[in-house]
Amino acid sequence: MARQRRTTPFSLSFLDIMACGFGAVTLLFLILRHNTMIVPVPDQALSAEVDLLERDIRQAEVEKVELLNSIEELELRLVQARGLSRRYLTDLQEVEESIQSDPNQIAKLRAQVEELERETANMEEVEFGDKVREFIGEGNRQYLTGLKLGGERVMILVDASASMLADTVVNAIRRRNMEEELLKSSPKWQWTVRTVEWLLAQLPPSSRFQVYLFNTEAYAAIPGTEGEWLDAADSLELEDAVAGLKEFVPGNGTSLENGLAALNDFAEKPDNLFLLTDGLPTQGAKPPGKYMVSGEQRRRNFIDAIKRLPRGVPVNTILFPMEGDPEAAALFWQFAMATQGAFIAPSRDWP
Secondary structure (H helix, E strand, O other): OOOOOOOOOOOHHHHHHHHHHHHHHHHHHHHHHHHHOOOOOOOHHHHHHHHHHHHHHHHHHHHHHHHHHHHHHHHHHHHHHHHHHHHHHHHHHHHHHHHHHOOHHHHHHHHHHHHHHHHHHHHHOOOOOOOOEEEEOHHHOEEEEOOOOOOOEEEEEEEOOHHHHOOOHHHHHHHOOOOHHHHHOOHHHHHHHHHHHHHHHOOOOOOEEEEEEEOOOEEEOOOOOOOOOEEOOOHHHHHHHHHHHHHOOOOOOOOHHHHHHHHHHOOOOOOEEEEEEOOOOOOOOOOOOOOOOOHHHHHHHHHHHHOOOOOOOOEEEEEOOOOOOOOHHHHHHHHHHHOOOOEEOOOOOOO
16 A cells, blocks of 8 residues: 655645745835836926026016016106196187187288198109108107109018018017017017008109018918009008008018019019118028038029019019128119119107
8 A cells, every 4th residue: 555645735836936035025126126226317308498497587577677667658748748738828828819819810821820821732743763862750859861752653672571570580589489479579670561561652643553462472461452553542441451461471581583473473563673672582482401501502592582573563672671681782782773663771859
């Protein structure tokens, strides 16, 4: 009879359980040990974004101080205006009392009014455009320019690209991501709008005009008037052109070629062209293949663009400031001389 095997409570199954438990503890230890070795890597993009936001906050604080100072100045002017209004009311009352006491005073005033009306009528008969112009600026200062302001068909071509938002590339890039109202109120763009208003004010009543804006494409300031010449004697059309200009939001690149190509929409070519821009074009008829455009490429874009200009059209260029474009002034000056036009780089208080 075979001997019966003796069993013990310390069997193989118990050893398996112990081994599995030890393995689980070891695995847990390795996982926890691995987690402690992970070092977070800072996100450079987020860091740059934080720096940009901090700069925007500092800039906003500076602008806030400037606005507060402006408010104080306006309040002071308001107090002064109230004082002047009271003085004028007093003077007006004295004049009324003087007129009532002197019956001949009314006849004298009527004669003065008639004389002023005759002088005004004589001034309105003067034809503008073929001589040096005069403009009353801030502080009653007079400005003289060599711009030829006459013509039967006057085209005003306005650069409305993103660079027209600021004088430097960095500020233009920062501004282009702002809200539309802030873009339209940019100092450089407002300067451009005032210049167009000044040009429209100098048009002869007998002339016709059109205002176009261009960036990567060309647009009429008054939608629906593409290819049409407008009547300079119609004050409503002048106001609509200015309003359309003020509502436009500058943006995108600069294609002078597409801007000049818009002249082909007109059956009669312009006999005077005003070009308002701040530098050489950043693209031709189509967008560039690369994000960065070299100075040589911008020069080629300019040469290709001026080939679009119809023959015999004088170009008067008003070049606004922009950093990083040293060839612009020389090339636009040569362009003005070749077309029998004029070139000016205006000061900040013009017009």
